[in-house]
Amino acid sequence: MRIYLISDSHDTFVGMRLSGIKGVLVNSASEAEEEINSILRDKEVGIIVLTERLSSQLKNLVDDIKLNRDLPLIVEIPNRHGSIKDKDYITGYIKESIGIRI
Numbered sequence: 632m633r634i635y636l637i638s639d640s641h642d643t644f645v646g647m648r649l650s651g652i653k654g655v656l657v658n659s660a661s662e663a664e665e666e667i668n669s670i671l672r673d674k675e676v677g678i679i680v681l682t683e684r685l686s687s688q689l690k691n692l693v694d695d696i697k698l699n700r701d702l703p704l705i706v707e708i709p710n711r712h713g714s715i716k717d718k719d720y721i722t723g724y725i726k727e728s729i730g731i732r733i
Contacts, residue, residue, distance in 0.1 A: 632677030635703075637666050639685050640710045652680065660688035667692060670703065679703045682710055 636654025638644040
């Protein structure tokens, strides 16, 4: 299984390439969507790493993949400026998923 990066950040792309992760640098959400659809056909890719900004722009597609497919896993990473998610994101996610307030 391989890891594949789809990034809209040059810094993230270069950093991941230096660590040995192959991927692509895209300029728009539509380019990222095309790349994701292409990768879904590649059975060798087990993990897609996406920047948070792209993931938020492609929320419906990302959610569909997470809910309806075993592979690939989608991992969202922040860019060098930090996360765009609220600090209580995980708590809200748990509450939304299983209905338990923490």
